[in-house]
Amino acid sequence: MALWVRSAVRALRLWGRGGEPTWARRHRIVGGGTPTACSAGVSSAFGNGGAGKEEKLCLRDIAELIGAQARQRVVVMAGAGISTASGIPDFRSPESGFYSTLQHWDVPYPEAIFELSFFLDNPRPFFTWAKNMFPGNFKPNVIHYFLRLLHDRGLLQRLYTQNIDGLERASGIPGSKLVEAHGSFASATCTACGKPSPEQDFWAAVMADRVPRCAACAGLVKPDVVFFGEALPERFFLHLVDFPTAELLLILGTSLKVEPFASLSEAVRSSVPRVFMNRKAVESLRPRSRDVVQLGDLVDSVERLVELLGWTEEMRDLVQRETSKLSRPDR
Ligand code: CNA
Numbered sequence: 001m002a003l004w005v006r007s008a009v010r011a012l013r014l015w016g017r018g019g020e021p022t023w024a025r026r027h028r029i030v031g032g033g034t035p036t037a038c039s040a041g042v043s044s045a046f047g048n049g050g051a052g053k054e055e056k057l058c059l060r061d062i063a064e065l066i067g068a069q070a071r072q073r074v075v076v077m078a079g080a081g082i083s084t085a086s087g088i089p090d091f092r093s094p095e096s097g098f099y100s101t102l103q104h105w106d107v108p109y110p111e112a113i114f115e116l117s118f119f120l121d122n123p124r125p126f127f128t129w130a131k132n133m134f135p136g137n138f139k140p141n142v143i144h145y146f147l148r149l150l151h152d153r154g155l156l157q158r159l160y161t162q163n164i165d166g167l168e169r170a171s172g173i174p175g176s177k178l179v180e181a182h183g184s185f186a187s188a189t190c191t192a193c194g195k196p197s198p199e200q201d202f203w204a205a206v207m208a209d210r211v212p213r214c215a216a217c218a219g220l221v222k223p224d225v226v227f228f229g230e231a232l233p234e235r236f237f238l239h240l241v242d243f244p245t246a247e248l249l250l251i252l253g254t255s256l257k258v259e260p261f262a263s264l265s266e267a268v269r270s271s272v273p274r275v276f277m278n279r280k281a282v283e284s285l286r287p288r289s290r291d292v293v294q295l296g297d298l299v300d301s302v303e304r305l306v307e308l309l310g311w312t313e314e315m316r317d318l319v320q321r322e323t324s325k326l327s328r329p330d331r
Helices: 002-011 022-026 059-067 098-104 110-114 116-121 124-133 142-152 199-207 234-245 261-266 298-309 312-326
Strands: 074-078 156-161 178-180 183-190 221-225 248-252 274-278 291-295
Touching: 059 248, 059 291, 059 298, 074 142, 074 261, 098 110, 110 116, 110 124, 124 199, 142 156, 142 298, 142 312, 156 234, 178 234, 183 199, 199 221, 274 298, 291 298, 298 312
Parallel strands: 074 156, 074 248, 156 178, 248 274, 274 291
Antiparallel strands: 183 221
């Protein structure tokens, strides 16, 4: 079993431009189309699956569903859009996204900066970008704390994030509830000998504009973030359990462009409501009858949901408590 999982993990690859792995092709979203927006005020009954009824769910219904506490298996998929309010640009937003600012960088096309083959040849552009991701540079925002509240209330089955900024952890969500599908900056490894590199050595080099080198073999050290062309962490395979048993799927702040992560949105049962909150609709989310699509700024959408849940005060307390903890001089 373990060997099977391990070899299957190797078969999974992130891709941006090239071919897709078989697993992802099997789960390919064909066609797609823009999901319809949520029409406020529509209520519906829960508990019977309701898939055949074609009822249009709304954010209020989702609040009722979460608030009912009978459902404890909320699975979340998150992307760069949950961290833009913390000051970290996403990749693909047309004017503010990182890819739109790359014309003066020494890269042939935007994705190259996160491709392993390009990195091994020319790591400088990546490390120039990485400098900005120094731990503590950014703080969790209200969206991270909403997810933390889901956890505190025993509702969070798992949070699958594409983000590598570590803000989910910084918000206090335990590692057992997280799948950092694209890795993180929390550790680094030598690309030549495979030896782990101490975090402080890695950051000392990056912040001094040096390419980090392995103390043992002088090989190029890379943080354990997943580049295009690399295997996903084994924890990603928790999706095989989490998604078929999920009772609600929240998809927050992602363009759903990177596979195999994006196809997870199809892995919940068809009777399970999916809530897609993003600035704009994405074509790759194949519409289902129990989808709720909440377009606009994610902070506004999350605050609205928190209000509908009656959690506003609890949320305010949590944010205050955690923010003061994180701004203590010893942090
Ligand atoms: P993306 O392709 O850049 O898409 C982000 C999505 O979020 C877009 O559809 C935006 O419209 C939306 N969005 C941005 N800000 C807001 C907002 N305030 N309110 C509502 N919607 C908003 O990023 P994805 O996450 O989909 O792509 C996956 C890549 C991005 C992963 O490999 C990540 O590692 C990578 N990434 C991570 C970070 C981070 O860790 N914070 C930052 C930038 C990129």
